[in-house]
Amino acid sequence: METNGVRPNTALCKAPSNASLLAAAAVLCLLGAKSLAHAQVVSVPPSASVPARVGDNVRTVAPALERYEQNALFGNLWRRPDLSPRDRSLVTLAALVARNQAAELPRYLDLALDSDVKPGEISELITHLAFYSGWGNALQAVAAAKDVFARRRIGADQLPPSEPELLPLDQAAEATRAARVEQDVRPVSPGLEGFTTDILFRDLWLRPGLAPRDRSLVTVSSLIASGQVAQVPYHLNRAMDNGLTRAQAGEVVTHLAFYAGWPNAFSAVPVLKAVLDGRRN
Amino acid sequence: METNGVRPNTALCKAPSNASLLAAAAVLCLLGAKSLAHAQVVSVPPSASVPARVGDNVRTVAPALERYEQNALFGNLWRRPDLSPRDRSLVTLAALVARNQAAELPRYLDLALDSDVKPGEISELITHLAFYSGWGNALQAVAAAKDVFARRRIGADQLPPSEPELLPLDQAAEATRAARVEQDVRPVSPGLEGFTTDILFRDLWLRPGLAPRDRSLVTVSSLIASGQVAQVPYHLNRAMDNGLTRAQAGEVVTHLAFYAGWPNAFSAVPVLKAVLDGRRN
């Protein structure tokens, strides 16, 4: 067994292949993996200085946790090839909002913005998760994002309008969904059926500020991160219909093991397996 | 599809039917639905100024979330007829305590007190949820309520005594419950059985400061809000035995979709359906 406790990962040895990944790698280095060989060759955005002191805190209480954070989390997980840094940022933000971990949000909002996630996409992610993880979770995320946006001078012109032109509705898929909810939900909670149809599937999901594939990725991540696997099959199929690959789906679970805990990841595995087994692509 | 993304709700067009609802409506307007036609006809209690700035925060990050909050949440959900503003306040407070969302508590404590929830009922709700959502959750709620009570000059004379005369015990129902717990729990966790019988069902549940129907409403709401549906059947039946109607039960789930997220509401639907199907009234 080797000293850092993780398997050799050849991705660690390759130079990032594009500019945004370079910037993300630089942030990752500051976040923890300070000793990586190529850290000095990239320029670092000013915001990247924010999370630099995290390691000091950890060291005074748990030196081993600092080592795991440097080697396993930022030195390995975030560099694995099956999911881009941009996707990992969306997954992480979804997990933090779903679990209401406001204290962790600032540094990951910065990391997301440095990893090619647009401010407008963050705005949509938070709005989306008001419905999927609870209104209060979204308002906590708003408070965190407000400060980050102000510091980075992100203004209203970079945010999506409150009432944009909506994406076209897939009439056939929507009819299937609506019929199911009409049968299951209407008899016991007609209000829930009404809001689900009118606000969620004929409004929120059609907002163009976050691509359908990314919106599904965020939804699935929030479901797994909060242990609510019952709705994963519907949304994971939807995510894969919208372009999420099998390898990416598996890597989402790997990533969430760190941010939502191993038990939530392991509880997602049989659900993921059932969905994959039921698909042809 | 109309512009605000929600179905027309005739309840929006009716004047509130009593004084406390008028006060609650005024608070709701300040909370977000500023443009409603009758906002200017009601007087606003001083505490209602507290949540007025929430919208500003939201707008700088997520203009769409602000619109949903104005139109769907405060402009529609809180005005639906199947659940009174007082009931919605109890359900919301139970959800916030169960999910440990202390940051949201102050404005909803004010809204509850403006919606005919008595300070003593809030005291009992928090004490009750110490047992149903964890001691730490109750202590966080205490910290939030302490400030609200101090600001509104709510003193010890408005709180229930620590040892009041208890309501009479329903001997038959309690014998059934005790027998079940004796069989299921005692063999593996005798301490849990003892505390459940002595403290919960022969003390906490018999405290007169919160009506049995409201205590059940709070319990069911906390269970759904934290995704713990296994205990919902027992407590939902108890709530309906104590007067909660079918329509109210369905609307509790609708309300919690917003405050605990859509997945928790959808997970509650089949459980609610099974309970309703098993009852004659």
Add this chain to the structure above:
Amino acid sequence: METNGVRPNTALCKAPSNASLLAAAAVLCLLGAKSLAHAQVVSVPPSASVPARVGDNVRTVAPALERYEQNALFGNLWRRPDLSPRDRSLVTLAALVARNQAAELPRYLDLALDSDVKPGEISELITHLAFYSGWGNALQAVAAAKDVFARRRIGADQLPPSEPELLPLDQAAEATRAARVEQDVRPVSPGLEGFTTDILFRDLWLRPGLAPRDRSLVTVSSLIASGQVAQVPYHLNRAMDNGLTRAQAGEVVTHLAFYAGWPNAFSAVPVLKAVLDGRRN
């Protein structure tokens, strides 16, 4: 029914049997049970003054909750004989970290340190729960522990090294575990399988700073406290293989009823029963 709502507990009448229990009892008295007869006979460590004001807060909002805290929680639960104060501290800290209740951590970190839990064991507990309850939960715990460690002048010399000599691996048990994860997890999430084997079971679990029995106790407690019972059977069997008794297992559930809420305790009961029924010892 007697006035304090709890069954007579003879443990209340006995003097603590050793020095660390004496210290713990003193802290418990300050935490709430001020009127206990032997409170004045023990000396109180300086840190014990921290939680003394909790009761004041509670009284101004919920006098009944203060009474329950004095009589049922600190006057009864913490004094029950089936689990030592040291074990109860480990269980409580695991629950608080798993539920991300940072506000409650300081006084329970002090109580743990006064109950014979070593600083290095707290360091390992937090590191362990980074993996079992999510990275952000561990970082919140780090922030709380940092202040407590600084106040008590606990320095790096009392913390476990980041890379200690590991305990020997139980090759047979590990082969069984690895085979199961290889079959269940690898086909859908190969990354998760890799990290589970390399970092968790061939590194984290072999760190000597927290005894295997205590590490299992912490793991089981965090699983129950966060409602994730699916992984309880494996870890509870492991805990009992490492020395946790049947009575202790049952009392862990009793203890967690208070700190994680009655529903989580009741959901754990059938799982605990199935594990106990499947074992010979």
